[in-house]
Amino acid sequence: MSIKNKLQIYLITCNRAKNLEYTFEQILAKDSPIKDFDITILDNASTDNTNQVVEKYQKDFPNIKYIKNLLNVGGGVNLCKAYELAGVCGKEYAWVLCDDDAFDFSNWAEVEKAVLEDKDIICVSNYCYPNNDISNSYYCLPQMTFVPAVIFKTKYVTFDIIFTMYESLYTLFPQLCLSIYAMNNDLSMHVLSKQIVDNGLHRNISSNEASYSRGAKYNNLTDRLRKRNWILGFVDIISHLKSKADQKEYVEKAILYKDIYGSWINFYADICSRYLNKNDFHYFYIIYKSLKLKRKIQFWLWFIFKQPLRIIFNIKNLIVLRHFVFD
Numbered sequence: 001m002s003i004k005n006k007l008q009i010y011l012i013t014c015n016r017a018k019n020l021e022y023t024f025e026q027i028l029a030k031d032s033p034i035k036d037f038d039i040t041i042l043d044n045a046s047t048d049n050t051n052q053v054v055e056k057y058q059k060d061f062p063n064i065k066y067i068k069n070l071l072n073v074g075g076g077v078n079l080c081k082a083y084e085l086a087g088v089c090g091k092e093y094a095w096v097l098c099d100d101d102a103f104d105f106s107n108w109a110e111v112e113k114a115v116l117e118d119k120d121i122i123c124v125s126n127y128c129y130p131n132n133d134i135s136n137s138y139y140c141l142p143q144m145t146f147v148p149a150v151i152f153k154t155k156y157v158t159f160d161i162i163f164t165m166y167e168s169l170y171t172l173f174p175q176l177c178l179s180i181y182a183m184n185n186d187l188s189m190h191v192l193s194k195q196i197v198d199n200g201l202h203r204n205i206s207s208n209e210a211s212y213s214r215g216a217k218y219n220n221l222t223d224r225l226r227k228r229n230w231i232l233g234f235v236d237i238i239s240h241l242k243s244k245a246d247q248k249e250y251v252e253k254a255i256l257y258k259d260i261y262g263s264w265i266n267f268y269a270d271i272c273s274r275y276l277n278k279n280d281f282h283y284f285y286i287i288y289k290s291l292k293l294k295r296k297i298q299f300w301l302w303f304i305f306k307q308p309l310r311i312i313f314n315i316k317n318l319i320v321l322r323h324f325v326f327d
Contacts (some may be wrong), residue, residue, distance in 0.1 A: 002033075003115045007151070008091040010039050010082040013099040014044035014075065019200070022056045024057050033108040036063055040085065043068040044078040081145065083165060083175070087157030095124075095151045096175070101198035107194040111151065120156065120187035121179060125149040125195045128257050134191040137258040138246075141238060142254040144179045145230075148197045152178055156187070164240070170224055172233035180240045198301040227283055229274065230260060231267070251290045264295065268302045275310040276303075 009027075013020050020041075028035045041064065054066045079096065086094035093115060114122045121289055126132050128143040143149050156178060165174035182189060241247050254260055261267040265293055275284035288296065301318065 003093070003112050006115055007037060008033075008086060008089040008094045009034060009039045009155070010042060010085065010094065010099060011039060011097040011099060012042045012044065012075070012082055012147075013046065013050060013076045013169070014072065015048050015050065015080070016047045016099045017046070017048045017050045018222065019100040020050060021053050022103065023067045024053070025100050028057060028061055028201060031105070032103075032210070033105050035061070038063050038065070038091075038129050040065045040067060040082075042078055042082055042085075044075065045069045045072040059262070066105055074169075076172070076174055077166075080162065080169070080174055083157055084162055086154050087162065088151075088152060093122075094154050094157075097148045097197075098200070101148055102198045102200065102205075103196060104194075104198070105196055106282075107192055107196055110194070111196065114190040114192075115151075117189070118188070118191075119190040120153050121182045121189040121297045122151040123149055123189065123191040124151055125197050125199075126191055126193075127195060127198055129191075132194075134193065136253070138249045139257075140189070140191065141179060141250050142234070142257055142260070143177060144176055145173050145234065146199055147175055150179060152182075156181065163325045168237055168240075170222075170228065170233075171237040172228060172230070176237045177240065180238065183246075184240075184242050186209050187271045215248070227275075227280060231271075232283060232287055235287050238290075246294050247290060252292060252295070264298060265302070268299050269306075272303065272306075 009241065011020075011023065026032065027039070039061075041054055043054070043066065044070065051066070054064065058064045058066065069081075073081075083094075086096070111122060111124060115270045123140060123143060125143055125146055125148070126134055128146075129136065129139045137254045154302045161178055161181060168174045168177055181187075231251075231254070235251060238247050238250050241250070255264065256262065261270065271284060271287055275281075276289070288299070291299070
């Protein structure tokens, strides 16, 4: 049974005409189960030939709608606009796609089954789960930082969710507001046994092209945005979870994912060089307080072993740090 009349699709893009065409070739292929679904392209004021690419496909696919922003509002705001539109689209479910990912629709039947079973959240990616073992629920939020990982019920896109998403733009992950709401309220969730979308990291996209602040001038950004990275944003956004224990468990799982840090040593070295060694105690502390006690102890043992001279010659900063050690 097709879920065409139940699912609205949005695709966010900006100055990636070539990547967008790659995406169209997948989702509009003859064997794609979503080729005739309603698809809305949200173009964040592209200056390349994105509009021409869309127009080319619209000739054969009248189900494609194209909306272009007058100004580049930033990728996060464009994402929030997709959720806004989803909230009033009139369909039961919505799915927000990006323009640079890889699709495998061989397990689409499981998506249809989850929709027909009335699941509130359907996670359609599982590459964050070790060995694709979806039994451990603490991998779901790290997975859902990947925008297309979630198909969601549109009835939950309320004023409160949208307001919180805009307020959370600085975290880099406003889309998690809905998933966190689902967890706080025990809504039903289904994770696919075999994913249908994988991230675009394999496509050799440059770090500048993948930047969260793409298009902005670095010197014009606030200090909070300039110093933002994946783990700091993740820790900030999951502070909305009601359970402090759950917050720490999600951080525990996220840090060890291979595309985040992969090991605790890599993590300790990064937060030390990125924040602690630069006396950015505020940002350091946001991350530090999200750790389990055993990780805090491990960090200081690592720090003492790796940077003894910094301890000896930085007594002033140690006085500040004394509050952090066993917080």
